[in-house]
Amino acid sequence: MKTICLYFEIHQVVHLKRYRFFDIGTDHYYYDDFENERSVSDIAERSYMPALNTLLQMIRDNGNAFKVAFSLSGVGIEQLEMHAPQVLEKLQELNNTGCVEFLAEPYSHGLASLANEESFKLEVKRQAQKIKEYFGQTPKVLRNSSLIYSDDIGLLASQMGFKAMLTEGAKHVLGWKSPHYIYNCALAPKLKLLLRDIKLSDDISLRFNNSEWEGYPLFADTYMDEIAALPDEEQVIGIFMNLSALGIDQPLSSNILEFLKAFPACAKQRGMTFSTPSEICMKLKSISSLDVPDTLSWMDEERDVSTWLGNPMQREAFNKLYSVADRVRIARDPRINQDWDYLQASDNFRFMSTKPSRVGMDRGIYDGAFDAFTNYMNILGDFLNRVNSLYPADIDNEELNGLLTTIRNQGEEIEMKEKEVIRLQGKVDKLESEEDKLRLQVEKEVIGKAAPKNPSHNTPAKRTVKKKKKD
Known part of the structure; x- marks a missing residue:
């Protein structure tokens, strides 16, 4: 049975301001706050909120039959926290349905995996912690910035404990192979690879509203017919794109969301399901390793890193x-x-x-x-x-690391001693409180012994009564 893995990336550009040579050393703030607020608010209104509302309605209408995956860069989360918190609230609402998986990715949406392993691992860890805080999920699948992947990066992901990675189904890597199977990392066989179907993904994210495209207009039933026509043994169809494709790259006026709404019904009619990346990895085995000695990505025709490092x-x-x-x-x-x-x-x-x-x-x-x-x-x-x-x-x-390690160790030792002082002070306060209680108890006992044993036998009232009887 064929299953569709639908995944969306959410990341926000942090716009830098115009910064002159003569600002160096005098101005340490680098960002265009006005443009950042404007751009985030705009994309939230035109894309994120309408798209997320549609996905939420699709889940409510179809229950467990429709599932979707997201990843958010840490930088993107920070921008949404400041300028569009309603997007995060809507994502939490989606998370509460139990039909959404959140993936790990580098916090900065940067290129650390190509330059510094320790920085890359730290970034992924920080982003995963952010996902845990917001959605209560510990990511099991890693998605690197722009699907950047190589054998070495896959090995690193496996060592970090991830079960799978998403990457591009690039033709120069696959050769005669199909992107519709589960593969594994050549250097870490336990790490499974889920591949993006380039044509099916780009038909939506790049070409949907292009009236000059031969496939225009694209309808949901036609789209699902194309997937259903694939060989029976090709079971995994990865449709990966930026969430901004829904509303920005393809405007809402193109009826992109109505097209998306029809997915579950059209898929069900053709005996197809929707699954999250983790579900696919649990159900399906890898058919073979995928050799990726050179780094690939989902950018441009070359599907490499020349978009960022080409000149x-x-x-x-x-x-x-x-x-x-x-x-x-x-x-x-x-x-x-x-x-x-x-x-x-x-x-x-x-x-x-x-x-x-x-x-x-x-x-x-x-x-x-x-x-x-x-x-x-x-x-x-x-x-x-x-x-x-x-x-x-x-x-x-190396020397700096040693010095700072010593400083941190001393700081931790001081912190431990401060905690011990607080603990001992609490113990002293408790002992003093018990001492006060004991003193009060002793004083009561002393007063009790000093008083007459039967004071009621000799009260003035008693003596008056006895005198009247004698009279």
Whole structure:
């Protein structure tokens, strides 16, 4: 029986402000708050809320017959917390249905998996904690930024305890193989791989509203007929896209949500189901390993990382940023860490791209790739100065790590002693309270012994009565 794995990514670009060379050293705030608030509010109104309301109604109308998966970058969650908390509330409402799975991904939606393993692991861990806080789920499946994957990244994910990863069903990797099976990592056989069907996903996210496309207009029954026509043994159909495809890339006026609403009924008529990534991994076994020695992604025709690292400007910015990855991780300065998350986001490097792309790109304030590079490098220059000013630059990472470990150990020891002092003080207070109670009890006993044994036999009233009887 065929099953459809429907997955949506939620991530928000953190827009950088215009930052001049002469701002370096004087201005340490890098963000366009007005544009961030405007863009998040706009996408929430035009895409996220209508799309999530539709998905919620689909679940209510179809019960366990319809299921969906999401992942949210930590940076995206932060932007929604500030500017569109109703989106997070709606996601929690969806989570309460029991038909939604949330996946892990890097906190920054960055490229740490290509540069620094420790930073990548820390980011994924932080994002997973955020998902746990909001939705009570501990992610079992990992989705790297833009589905970036290689054998080495798969091995790292397996070592982190994940059961599966999502990635692209790229033709240059699959060859004659189909993306409609479960595969496993070549270096970690226990890690299962769920692949994105490029055509079926892009028919919705890229081509749905294109009147010049040969498949236009696309109807739900036609779409499901195409899936049903696949060979019987091809059981897993991965349809992965950004949630913003519903309302932004494909406007609501195109009836994209009405198209989506018809999915459950059309699938049921053809004997197909919907499943979350974890359910698929539990039910189905891998048919073979998938060799991916070179990194792939879901971006552009090449399906590689050239979108972010394809020209010298991008590589220079990338190398300079990650040259301080260890120092940032070691230092653990809250303000530095937040800027580190935002500067890592892959969007910053994509804005520097000079390659033609089949997907339209809005560079925002930038006139072009070089303008994006110049602005980013000015900001990065100030950021690097701040990182290096935390501790003397002549201290290497290993020595710095040793010093900070000693400081943290001392801090932890002081904290433990403070807790012990509080515990002992509580014990003293308890003993003093018991002492006060005992003193009061002793005083009562002493007073009781000093009083007459039968005072009622000799009261004035008694004596008066006796005298009257004698009279």
